[in-house]
Amino acid sequence: MANDRKIKASGSEALNKFRKAVNSAIVKGVREALLRHKQAGNPVAVSRNGEVVIIQPDEISAV
Numbered sequence: 173m174a175n176d177r178k179i180k181a182s183g184s185e186a187l188n189k190f191r192k193a194v195n196s197a198i199v200k201g202v203r204e205a206l207l208r209h210k211q212a213g214n215p216v217a218v219s220r221n222g223e224v225v226i227i228q229p230d231e232i233s234a235v
Contacts, residue, residue, distance in 0.1 A: 206232050 209216050210232040218225055 206216060210229045213229050215229060216227045216232060218227055
């Protein structure tokens with residue numbers, strides 16, 4: 173039984189590390205995409221309060 177707890181604990185730790193890695197990759201990807209849109213002069217469509225809003229390149233901030 174003690175081994176089962178260790179497996180579950182290490183599984184939870186692995187899952188948390190995986191979640192953090194995925195979240196970091198998503199944040200980095202979005203940041204890079206916004207920067208590319210801004211540099212290229214392209215607007216970005218985002219959702220705000222359930223509605224689609226177009227953000228102009230000069231309004232895109234570095235996240």
